[in-house]
Amino acid sequence: MSSTDLARESSAATPGASRVVNDFSIQVATVNGSGSQTANLILIRSIFQMGIPVSGKNLFPSNIAGLPTWYTIRANKHGYIGRKKEIDLLVAMNPETAKEDVLTLDAGGVVIYDEPLNLKALRSDLVFYPVPFDKLVAPVCPDAKLRRLVRNMIYDGVLAHLLGIDLGEMEKALNRQLGKKQKALALNLGALRAGADFAAANLPKQDALYIERMNETAGKILIEGNAAAAIGCLMAGVTVVGWYPITPSSSLCENLIDYMRKYRMDKETGKATFAIVQAEDEIAAIGMVIGASWAGARAMTSTSGPGISLMAEFTGLGYYAEVPAVIFDIQRVGPSTGLPTRTAQGDILSTAVLSHGDTRHPLLLPSSVRECYTMAMDAFDLAERLQTPVFVMSDLDLGMNMWMSDPFAYPERALDRGKVLDRETLTRIGEWGRYKDVDGDGIPYRTLPGSDMPSYFTRGSGHNARGQYSERADDYVNNLERLQRKFETAKDLVPAPEIDRRDDVRIGLIAYGTSHWAIVESRDQLRQEADLDTSYLRLKAYPLAASVEAFLRDHDRIYVVEQNRDAQMASLMRMEYPAELTAKIRSVLHFNGLPIDARSITDSVLAQEGFAVGAGVRQEVAGPAAVGGE
Amino acid sequence: MTMTAPPPGKKLNRIGLELQAYRGSKTTLCAGCGHNAISERIIDACFELGIEARQVLKLSGIGCSSKSPAYFLASAHGFNSVHGRMPSVATGALLANQKMLAIGVSGDGDTGAIGIGQFVHLMRRNLPLVYIIEDNGCYGLTKGQFSPTADVGSTLKNGVVNDLPPIDTCLMAIELGASFVARSFSGDKKQLLTILKAALSHRGTAMIDVLSPCVTFNDHQGSTKSYAYVKDHDDPVSEVSFVPYFEDISIEYDPGTTHEVSLHDGSRIYLKKLEEDYDPTNKEQAVRVLHETAARGQYATGLLYVEPQKPDFCSLLNLVDEPLAHLPLERVRPGREVLEEIMERQR
Numbered sequence: 001m002s003s004t005d006l007a008r009e010s011s012a013a014t015p016g017a018s019r020v021v022n023d024f025s026i027q028v029a030t031v032n033g034s035g036s037q038t039a040n041l042i043l044i045r046s047i048f049q050m051g052i053p054v055s056g057k058n059l060f061p062s063n064i065a066g067l068p069t070w071y072t073i074r075a076n077k078h079g080y081i082g083r084k085k086e087i088d089l090l091v092a093m094n095p096e097t098a099k100e101d102v103l104t105l106d107a108g109g110v111v112i113y114d115e116p117l118n119l120k121a122l123r124s125d126l127v128f129y130p131v132p133f134d135k136l137v138a139p140v141c142p143d144a145k146l147r148r149l150v151r152n153m154i155y156d157g158v159l160a161h162l163l164g165i166d167l168g169e170m171e172k173a174l175n176r177q178l179g180k181k182q183k184a185l186a187l188n189l190g191a192l193r194a195g196a197d198f199a200a201a202n203l204p205k206q207d208a209l210y211i212e213r214m215n216e217t218a219g220k221i222l223i224e225g226n227a228a229a230a231i232g233c234l235m236a237g238v239t240v241v242g243w244y245p246i247t248p249s250s251s252l253c254e255n256l257i258d259y260m261r262k263y264r265m266d267k268e269t270g271k272a273t274f275a276i277v278q279a280e281d282e283i284a285a286i287g288m289v290i291g292a293s294w295a296g297a298r299a300m301t302s303t304s305g306p307g308i309s310l311m312a313e314f315t316g317l318g319y320y321a322e323v324p325a326v327i328f329d330i331q332r333v334g335p336s337t338g339l340p341t342r343t344a345q346g347d348i349l350s351t352a353v354l355s356h357g358d359t360r361h362p363l364l365l366p367s368s369v370r371e372c373y374t375m376a377m378d379a380f381d382l383a384e385r386l387q388t389p390v391f392v393m394s395d396l397d398l399g400m401n402m403w404m405s406d407p408f409a410y411p412e413r414a415l416d417r418g419k420v421l422d423r424e425t426l427t428r429i430g431e432w433g434r435y436k437d438v439d440g441d442g443i444p445y446r447t448l449p450g451s452d453m454p455s456y457f458t459r460g461s462g463h464n465a466r467g468q469y470s471e472r473a474d475d476y477v478n479n480l481e482r483l484q485r486k487f488e489t490a491k492d493l494v495p496a497p498e499i500d501r502r503d504d505v506r507i508g509l510i511a512y513g514t515s516h517w518a519i520v521e522s523r524d525q526l527r528q529e530a531d532l533d534t535s536y537l538r539l540k541a542y543p544l545a546a547s548v549e550a551f552l553r554d555h556d557r558i559y560v561v562e563q564n565r566d567a568q569m570a571s572l573m574r575m576e577y578p579a580e581l582t583a584k585i586r587s588v589l590h591f592n593g594l595p596i597d598a599r600s601i602t603d604s605v606l607a608q609e610g611f612a613v614g615a616g617v618r619q620e621v622a623g624p625a626a627v628g629g630e
Numbered sequence: 631m632t633m634t635a636p637p638p639g640k641k642l643n644r645i646g647l648e649l650q651a652y653r654g655s656k657t658t659l660c661a662g663c664g665h666n667a668i669s670e671r672i673i674d675a676c677f678e679l680g681i682e683a684r685q686v687l688k689l690s691g692i693g694c695s696s697k698s699p700a701y702f703l704a705s706a707h708g709f710n711s712v713h714g715r716m717p718s719v720a721t722g723a724l725l726a727n728q729k730m731l732a733i734g735v736s737g738d739g740d741t742g743a744i745g746i747g748q749f750v751h752l753m754r755r756n757l758p759l760v761y762i763i764e765d766n767g768c769y770g771l772t773k774g775q776f777s778p779t780a781d782v783g784s785t786l787k788n789g790v791v792n793d794l795p796p797i798d799t800c801l802m803a804i805e806l807g808a809s810f811v812a813r814s815f816s817g818d819k820k821q822l823l824t825i826l827k828a829a830l831s832h833r834g835t836a837m838i839d840v841l842s843p844c845v846t847f848n849d850h851q852g853s854t855k856s857y858a859y860v861k862d863h864d865d866p867v868s869e870v871s872f873v874p875y876f877e878d879i880s881i882e883y884d885p886g887t888t889h890e891v892s893l894h895d896g897s898r899i900y901l902k903k904l905e906e907d908y909d910p911t912n913k914e915q916a917v918r919v920l921h922e923t924a925a926r927g928q929y930a931t932g933l934l935y936v937e938p939q940k941p942d943f944c945s946l947l948n949l950v951d952e953p954l955a956h957l958p959l960e961r962v963r964p965g966r967e968v969l970e971e972i973m974e975r976q977r
Contacts (some may be wrong), residue, residue, distance in 0.1 A: 221976035231972055237962030239954035240725045242718070259972070263964045271950040273961055275725040279718065280751040287711070287718025287748070288725070294709060295687070296955030297726035298962070313712050407973040410966045415959055449687055449707040450727045450953060457700055457708035469700070 021210045022052045022077040024088035028155070029101050031094050033065025035149035038177060038188070039156050040071040044402060045173035046156075046165050047075050048222055051214040055081035055517075056402045057595055062247070062340045068097045077214060078524075081404060082517035083397075083595040089209055091155045092119060093133075102126070110207040112158055127207045129199075131158055136198055140190035153188045157195020162203065163211045167196055221407050225398035226302075228369040228408070229328060230255035232376025233300055234263060235411055238326075240299040241276040242288030244307060247340050248396040249330035252302040282307035286314040286325065293324040294458060296420070296448035298380050300326035304396075305334045305347050308354065315389050316355025317460040319483070322435070322444065324383035324418070328376075328392045330399040333593045342593030343396035345513055349568035351391050352542055358480060360487050362494055363542040364392045367516040369403045371540070377411055378495060384418035386490055387446060395563070397514045397595040421445040421453045434467035435479060442486030487543055494541035497548060505533045507609070508555035510548075512539035512569060514595060515561050521598035522605070529602065530611055539569065544576060552581040559605055561588040563596050644680035644876060652677045654701040664816030664842030664857075665695055665764045669702045671819065672733065672762075675826035676703060679874055687723055687732040691716040691745060694771050694844075695737030695764035714745025717752035720759050721943070727953035728944040731830065732758065738765040742778035742797045749799070753806035753835060755943040760829045760836045763799055764816075766844035767855035774847030781927075785852035799839045800934055801920050804913060809834035809940040811916070813931045815860050816842040821870060825933060828872045831897040834942045841929060854927070865928040867908040867919060868901040893938050901933060910936045 026043070030036035044056045052075050061067035074084050086106055092098040092113040099122065102111055107125040115130040137151045153174075160167045170192055178185040229252050233241075243253040257276055264273045275292075279285040285301045292299035303311065308329050318325045331347050333339035338346075353359055362382060364375040375392050383390040419425075425445060426432055434456040435444045444465075447453035456467040464475040511519045516538055526532040537551045552558055552573070560570040567587040574582045588604040590596040603613050640648050652673040657666050676683065686706035690696035692713035699708045707730075711719045720734050741749050741763050752761065767780040776784075779799065780792045803811045810832045814822040822840065829836035841860045843849050849856045854863075868889070873879050875896035883890065883900060889909055891899040901910055909915055916935040923930040950957070 219977075221973055223976045227976075231969070235963055235969065237957075237959060239957065239962060240722055242722060263968050264962070266950050266961070269950060270948075272948050273950050273954065273957055275944075275947045275949060275954060277721065277725070277947075280747055283715060284718040284721075284748055284751065287715045288722035290711070291689075291709070291719035291722025291724075292726040292955070293722070294719070295723040295726035295730070296953075297722075299722060299726070314715070317712055407976075408969065410969050411963070415963075447707075448955065449723070449730055450685065450956070452684075455684060455705055455707040457710065459708075459710040460712060461710065 018208065019210055020088075020208045021212050022075050022214060024209050025072055025074040025084045025086065026089045026091065026159070027087040027101075028071045028073075028091040029094045029097050030069050030071070030152065031065070031096070032061055032063050032067045032069045034093070034152065036069065036071065036093070036152045039152035040073070041177060042153070042170055042173045043156050043159065044073050045176070045222065046160070046169040047073065047211055048217050048404065049169045049173060050166060050211060051217050052077065052211060053079040053081060053216050053404060055083075055404065057083055057397065058401055059594070060341050068094050075211060077216070079216065080517070080521040080598070082521055083597045085597045085599050089207075091159070092117060093152065093155070110209060112155060112162075129158070129162065129203050131155070131195070131198065136194045137191060140194045141187050146187060150187045150191045153191035154195035154198075157192040157197070158199040158203070160192070161196045161199035162205060162207070163209055165211045167192070217404060219407065220404050222402050222404055223369050224251065224400055224402055225366070225369045225372040225394055226252035226330065226400060227255045228372035228405075229302075229376045229392065229394065229399070230259055231408065232373040234259045236298060236377040236380040237415055238298045238300050238380065239274050240288065240292035240297040241274070241301065242279045242285040242292075242299070243276070243301050244279050244282045244285045244303065246282070246304045246307050248332055248400045249302045249304045249307070249328060251400065252328055252330065282310040283314065286311040286327065289325045289327070290314055290318055290323050293383070295450075298326075298384070298415075300328065300380070302328035302330065304330050304332045306337070308347055308351055312355045315361065316357060316359055318389040319355065319359045319361065320357070321458050321460055322387040322446070323389075323458070324387055325389035326379045326383050326392070327389060328394060331393060331395040339593045341396070343514070343563065343595055344591060344593065345393070345395060345515070345563040345568070346591070348393065348562070348564065349566065349571055351393065352572055360543070361388065362386065362390045362490050364390065364495065365512040365540055365542070366392065366394055366398065367513055367538065369398070369405045370408060372398065373408045375495065381416035382490070382493060385416050385443070385493060386486060387418060387443060388486070393513065395514055419443055419445045421447045426453070433465045435463060435482070436465040437482050437485070441489040442482050442484070443489060491543045491545055494543065494545070496545050497540055497551075498538040499547060499551065500536045501551075501554075502533050502535045505535045506556040507532065507605075508535045508537060508551055508558040509561060510537045510539060510551070510558055510569075511561040513563070515563060518596045518598045518601055519561060522601035525598055525602040526605060530606055530609075532605070532609065542572060544573065548573070549577055549581065552577060552584060556584060557586060558584050559586050559588050559608070561596070561601055563590050565589060565591045643677050645682065647677070647680075649673065649677045651705075652683060652703055654699070654704045657698070657701045659694055659697065659701075660846050662845040663694070664766060664840070664844070665698050666701070667816040667819075668762065668764055668822070668840055668842055669698050671822045671826055672702045674823050675830055679827055679830055680876070681731060681830065685729070685731055687720070687730045688735070689716050689720045689723065689732065690735045691737070691740040693737040693740045693769065695735055696740060698764065699733070699735050714740050714743070715748055716740070717745070717748040717757075717761075721752070721755070721757055724757055724759065724944065725947070725949070726955040728758070728949060729953050732760065734759050734761045736761065736763050737777070738763060738767060738779040739769050739777040741799060746778070746797070750802070750806055753803045753808040753837065756807055756809050756834045756940055758833050758835070758942045758944060760826075761838070763837075763839045764842040765799070765839050765855070766842050766848050767853070768844055768848040770844045770847055774844070781854040784854045785850075787847060787850055798920060798924065799837070801917060803835075803837040804916055804935045808837045808935075809937040809942075810836035810933075811935040812837070812933045813839045813841070813929060815864055815929070815931060816840055817857060817861060818864065818931070821866065821931065824870050824872045827874065828870070828893070828897070828899050828933065831874060831893050831895055832936070832938065833894045834937070834940055860929060863928040865923050865930055866904060867930050867932040867934060868904055868910075870933050871900045871902070873898045873900070891936055891938060899933060899936070910934065
């Protein structure tokens with residue numbers, strides 16, 4: 001990893017120091033396409049199986065093979081599963097980055113490396129473990145062509161021995177991963193044992209890092225956010241999906257395809273209770289969703305920033321013609337192509353007001369894989385209840401990385417199909433008009449093609465309450481004001497913020513999405529390092545609930561933590577709230593493509609609070625409130 | 631005292647409706663616009679086939695053409711969507727409810743320019759949709775600019791000459807996999823009506839390019855999309871007639887001069903030879919004839935290509951028979967054991 005990615009802070013493991021148990025991070029530096037994914041997955045799973053809270057972050061290039069890749073695993077006994085900036089143990093497999101990777105480690109760091117790379121000479125303040133990977137792999141994998149793929153399993157064996165990871169757990173994880181592929185399983189098991197045996201015979205323990213069994217993961221699952229969201233869609237009863245491949249969202253629809261084929265084929269006829277179409281582009285994908293939702297199906301698409309930009313026009317149509325749609329935005333770094341394999345919360349502002357004219361769209365903001373699951377279901381209910389496009393704003397970190405979670409609960413609530421006109425309602429309301437606000441909540445009644453209810457003509461052009469074409473000023477204004485009323489209604493329907501309010505605390509933190517995990521840790525750091533107590537409001541949705549305004553009112557200084565440069569959520573607050581409240585808002589901004597970490601938040605808050613932040617902890621920053629340069 | 635005769639009995643169709651029941655709201659297009667004639671033929675075709683308007687989806691993009699769904703079948707569900715993207719909306723709507731009969735109306739700009747991408751993929755998918763291009767070679771609603779179907783050498787009213795080759799939507803549709811491709815002329819009442827009835831009875835994408843002169847911006851000398859020009863250069867490939875499945879008529883024909891095509895619902899199309907024997911199931915011939923007539927500056931009209939048995943998109947997706955949109959909760963939400971099984975695999 002480049003030096004810009006790493007802070008230099010004195011770290012835990014120094015030779016002879018006391019044992020560091022279940023509280024460190026491992027970084028594996030490999031070449032993209034070298035089959036390291038299996039080795040990394042086995043590593044994280046085996047730690048998880050030993051009951052230790054763990055998280056994994058895959059830092060990969062936009063490339064099929066050949067460019068550097070880093071995988072970071074953090075084991076943390078306290079349950080902190082946000083990213084940690086500092087690397088305690090490096091597995092250096094990539095000749096191209098090995099030197100820089102080693103040079104950027106903190107003193108006391110541990111390096112397992114491919115012996116020919118000869119890294120030992122680079123520094124005298126690290127612990128080095130050379131491993132002759134090629135020599136070890138040859139006897140266990142006679143087929144030279146397969147060696148490249150099996151070779152990485154050796155470092156798992158070395159780590160098992162050095163850290164005290166139960167080799168049996170690794171074998172179990174490997175079995176689970178490759179159980180069906182007997183030949184691959186045998187080769188990998190051989191490599192795993194070869195690594196462990198080599199370490200036992202040749203690498204006396206010189207570092208202080210240890211993995212020891214705990215009981216913090218019993219019953220828990222490890223899953224990627226995109227898979228979790230796909231399960232949510234499955235359970236939400238989605239029937240039509242239009243999608244276009246784009247990193248980092250593709251795995252959402254790919255997971256969904258697998259689940260639907262397995263669980264949504266009609267038992268009697270063997271036919272599909274769903275249609276999934278890989279569209280020609282994102283415009284067609286959202287067009288299909290709009291068409292299907294208009295005709296009464298639960299329809300969704302999944303994309304990332306560039307796709308969101310393309311979906312702008314249809315989103316405006318959905319807003320104005322009042323057609324439900326569910327859109328997952330697995331955010332990546334923009335603008336433009338940006339860093340397509342890095343994470344950000346950079347689409348918040350543009351998505352909230354996506355499309356021309358006056359538009360506003362509900363955004364759901366999942367922080368966890370469990371919320372990817374529940375908010376997928378919420379999104380369909382809200383889209384049909386509000387008759388409007390609803391966005392689920394996940395990100396690459398949440399969508400594509402493995403997260404620990406409690407298992408998901410089965411949905412007890414029936415589907416909310418919203419206000420679809422039926423005989424009974426028609427009798428009650430008398431005369432039906434497609435865009436008539438009968439109930440005062442801004443939400444009209446719609447009818448579905450193929451039903452026995454009256455039809456109407458749907459259009460993105462001006463229309464009156466009866467759905468007829470109109471260019472009249474009063475019709476236009478009435479309609480726009482009703483849409484605004486509907487958005488007010490949405491405030492009470494979207495998931496409410498989660499608030500941890502401390503008495504007599506003057507500082508409030510507001511965050512959303514994946515920043516949550518770093519906030520949890522940062523609040524502890526603020527308390528421990530500077531005796532700063534904070535309240536915390538985690539946003540789960542836009543529009544902002546009334547409790548957000550109260551939270552601003554109740555605190556003197558509010559730090560809005562976001563993974564973008566332009567303080568996008570704070571900007572939405574400034575659009576909505578009076579100046580005396582928004583004047584209290586400060587921003588903590590992180591936008592270098594890596595998942596936000598607690599240290600960055602803590603340092604930024606402390607600096608803005610006037611504390612002297614230790615030299616070396618923070619490098620130059622882009623601005624007074626930014627740590628994006630990291 | 632004079633006796634007044636009772637009004638002559640109004641003609642009812644096979645489901646007991648008058649023609650009036652198929653009309654839409656009053657057109658706001660120019661008097662004499664070809665598009666109005668097309669709307670009239672759609673009304674006639676639906677009336678004659680006894681289609682239930684409520685079971686029809688009418689969809690369109692943006693432009694003069696795309697306004698026209700408001701002018702037929704008032705009781706059908708309509709969707710005037712965004713420019714060039716009607717195919718995707720139609721795709722979604724039909725996947726949600728494949729029981730509906732869908733009519734999409736587009737224009738030559740809506741299809742050939744901004745919408746060419748979606749057009750291409752619609753044809754590939756063979757979605758069960760009647761896709762009508764109301765083709766006047768210009769953008770009417772923005773006051774007469776050339777569209778991509780304008781012929782080389784055709785002139786605008788102000789004398790500007792088009793120097794780019796036209797897109798032949800019929801040629802494209804045939805190449806891309808549409809299973810029913812026709813060209814007609816808004817001024818040819820009989821041919822257009824027959825083709826529309828056949829298209830409405832076909833299961834798969836029925837692409838009909840209808841030359842439909844723009845009386846305001848493209849009906850002058852020098853235009854190859856004017857009434858006079860199209861009339862003079864209309865070159866039908868055969869004489870087409872149609873017998874719907876519900877009419878028990880046996881037609882005597884000479885197999886040497888007439889082709890019979892049976893559609894999936896049992897309706898039949900008869901194509902009688904004019905100059906050359908034209909087989910509408912022969913892709914190579916269709917492509918050749920289109921190239922040859924275009925080279926002569928003429929329009930090959932009629933049913934150009936048909937492949938009645940080709941599986942449509944909904945069949946390819948193996949959808950359950952009931953509309954997806956109306957499946958009850960128990961059929962779309964798997965049981966607890968499924969979630970439990972999925973969770974178990976993540977442990």
